[in-house]
Amino acid sequence: MTHVDLQIPVNDNFSFNECLWFLNRNFDDCMHTVYTGSVRKVLLIDQLPVLLEISMSRQHLRVQVLRGEINDQTEPFIRNYITEWFNPDEDIAAFYKLLIRHKSLAYMPEAFKGLRLIGIPDLFEALAWSIIGQQINLPFAYRVKRRFVEKYGSSILHDDVLYHIFPSCETVAKLNPDDLCEMQFSRRNAEYIIGLADAFVRGEISKQQLAGLSDFISRQKALTNIRGIGIWTANYALMKSLKEPSCIPYGDAGLLNALMNHNIIREKSDSKEMNTFFKKFPGWESYLVFYLWRSLAPTEKEKILDTTVRQTV
DNA sequence: AACCAGGCTGCGC
DNA sequence: GCGCAGCATGGT
Numbered sequence: 496m497t498h499v500d501l502q503i504p505v506n507d508n509f510s511f512n513e514c515l516w517f518l519n520r521n522f523d524d525c526m527h528t529v530y531t532g533s534v535r536k537v538l539l540i541d542q543l544p545v546l547l548e549i550s551m552s553r554q555h556l557r558v559q560v561l562r563g564e565i566n567d568q569t570e571p572f573i574r575n576y577i578t579e580w581f582n583p584d585e586d587i588a589a590f591y592k593l594l595i596r597h598k599s600l601a602y603m604p605e606a607f608k609g610l611r612l613i614g615i616p617d618l619f620e621a622l623a624w625s626i627i628g629q630q631i632n633l634p635f636a637y638r639v640k641r642r643f644v645e646k647y648g649s650s651i652l653h654d655d656v657l658y659h660i661f662p663s664c665e666t667v668a669k670l671n672p673d674d675l676c677e678m679q680f681s682r683r684n685a686e687y688i689i690g691l692a693d694a695f696v697r698g699e700i701s702k703q704q705l706a707g708l709s710d711f712i713s714r715q716k717a718l719t720n721i722r723g724i725g726i727w728t729a730n731y732a733l734m735k736s737l738k739e740p741s742c743i744p745y746g747d748a749g750l751l752n753a754l755m756n757h758n759i760i761r762e763k764s765d766s767k768e769m770n771t772f773f774k775k776f777p778g779w780e781s782y783l784v785f786y787l788w789r790s791l792a793p794t795e796k797e798k799i800l801d802t803t804v805r806q807t808v
Numbered sequence: 809a810a811c812c813a814g815g816c817t818g819c820g821c
Numbered sequence: 822g823c824g825c826a827g828c829a830t831g832g833t
Binding site for chain 3: 630631632634635639676679680681683684
């Protein structure tokens with residue numbers, strides 16, 4: 496049964512266009528494809544691919560199934576996935592109130608109005624992606640991810656477009672570091688990712704197990720116990736995959752740049768000022784980090800200029 | 809050519 | 822517990 500729509504309600508302060516804009520920033524992310532007013536992505540549900548198109552229809556996210564089955568089993572999975580991806584059910588009014596109080600951030604609720612923290616619901620994907628992104632620039636990280644996904648993930652073809660599924664931990668666990676070094680992983684990051692995949696295969700870690708731990712610190716520790724996952728990666732994954740509200744990815748280059756841009760810290764090493772700053776946003780640290788990252792993206796004007804240049808060249 | 813990039817490990821203290 | 826070198830991999 497195709498052509499069935501799902502509707503997912505959204506609450507106030509939700510802008511699908513802002514979310515789409517973020518998904519389509521200036522990077523080439525192979526895990527989804529953005530169109531005007533919609534985004535397509537394929538999910539793997541019980542080993543079967545389901546291609547979705549998400550768009551906005553009145554006060555609902557509208558999910559159309561372009562390929563694959565939608566039934567009593569897959570529907571809850573899809574609903575849950577989309578909800579964790581766009582977080583349309585959150586109430587971010589309190590966050591906006593805090594932003595408005597802050598001198599150099601007061602512009603954000605208007606400038607980024609309705610942007611939600613875009614999640615990566617799959618924990619293995621979130622962790623593997625953040626390991627890929629360690630200490631390398633983002634355009635390069637996205638290129639490495641694309642090579643990795645195109646080689647070791649599966650995909651489906653629809654209307655002449657390939658939609659990719661992230662490699663499974665079973666597949667990755669069987670790789671040798673050399674397989675990944677070929678695609679410009681550093682040897683160490685290759686070892687990290689394969690080890691991570693192995694931990695998932697062995698059941699040493701899972702999203703469910705992690706979510707079941709009693710507090711934030713335990714969840715952080717469970718992650719940093721894995722080789723290759725430091726505090727930055729742990730916080731990134733907890734923020735993107737487990738909706739942890741108070742994650743500060745310490746040392747993050749982008750975060751530090753954003754804080755410098757907003758004159759919130761003077762030196763990148765100034766962790767004291769940074770901590771005092773974050774204390775003004777209790778419970779919204781993750782959201783704040785996400786909005787600060789958003790502030791690093793080029794403005795709409797710059798982006799249009801950029802594509803114009805590329806086209807004429 | 810030097811410095812940067814959404815860091816981590818291991819060591820010495 | 823904290824600071825710091827050493828480390829890979831490319832981009833600008």
